[in-house]
Amino acid sequence: MSSFDDTVVTITGGTGSFGSTMARNLLDKGAAQINIFSRDEAKQDEMRRRFNDERLRFFLGDVRDAQSLAPAVRGADFVFHAAALKQVPSCEFFPQQAVLTNVVGSDNVIKTSAEAGVRSLVCLSTDKAVYPVNAMGMSKALMEKTAQAFARNFPDSDMTVSVTRYGNVMYSRGSVIPMFVRQLQEGKPLTLTDPDMTRFLMSLADSVELVEYAFLHANPGDIYVKKAPGATVEVLARAVASVLGNDDPEIQVIGSRHGEKMHEALLSSEEIAKAVDEGDYFRVPLDARSLQYELYFDAGASKLPLAEDYTSLSTQQLSIAETKELLLQLPEMRQLVEARS
Secondary structure (H helix, E strand, O other), X not given: OOOOOOOEEEEEOOOOHHHHHHHHHHHHOOOOEEEEEEOOHHHHHHHHHHHOOXXXXXXXXXXXXXXXXXXXXXXXXXXXXXXXXXXXHHHHHOHHHHHHHHHHHHHHHHHHHHHOOOOEEEEEEEHHHOOOOOHHHHHHHHHHHHHHHHHHHOOOOOOEEEEEEEOEEOOOOOOHHHHHHHHHHOOOOEEEOOOOOEEEEEOHHHHHHHHHHHHHHOOOOOEEEEOXXXXXXXXXXXXXXXXXXXXXXXXXXXXXXXXXXXXXXXEOHHHHHHOEEOXXXXXXXXXXXXXOHHHHHHOOOOOOOOOOOEEOOOOOEOXXXXXXXXHOOOHHHHHHHHHHO
């Protein structure tokens, strides 16, 4: 018996890559109803036709508008909050829009879900929220703080709110792998921002497993991270090309985009110092202290131990062959290989 049998789950941003994969997985696990909340009616119509499942219900609205959220979370057992502005360059040019969706919108989701009696709410975050240097990461870091503030300020709430952080999700909408595939199919050079730039690599299936784990195991305010390997952008590009039969692709270096980092971090050194290793995952518990810091100082608070950030450079680095092996686990890449044979 699945833990999601006969449950009602709401997914904000439900028509995106995360949301639709999550919905499919929960339906397979016996969920009674999936509420898809998003602002794009065209994507909702496409998803409705593609799934053709009466257990899916669609709600049109925007997380910025708390009133539009209420019907979508009413009666829900679980809420997965994936709605966000995620593109780094666009958030750099319109940071106020990132704040409205990623911070104010997330606060609306948290409060509305609590009022509706939701059991567990998982908020989707990103490695860009750790030591953020761009508006998208900064707004996601504030989203995390908003979720943790709720857990800290309402310890008696019946709702558990937690956060999951992801690195790059392979073949998700807007990610680099589909761009590489398109460039190869069109006979164009592969455009790299910086060959030595590193990123975490994980699949949509991995991301869904992480969310499910948080739904079922989180304490209020927990941050969960799935352990993931990393690779340089050049290794990833050459691996994609090799999967498609090109072992010597033409590469063009175009320079980093607005707000990009050389290496991403999933956990800061301060978080690593207090993280709990749970096998495939790290769990960072909430700092639930009050504002009366002197109570904890007088009790003999210890100094923070020294630790290394968990970054896309410090994690296991994949070779081209290992990255190919990982890519071939993706349904989209297997379909491309089958189409060539």
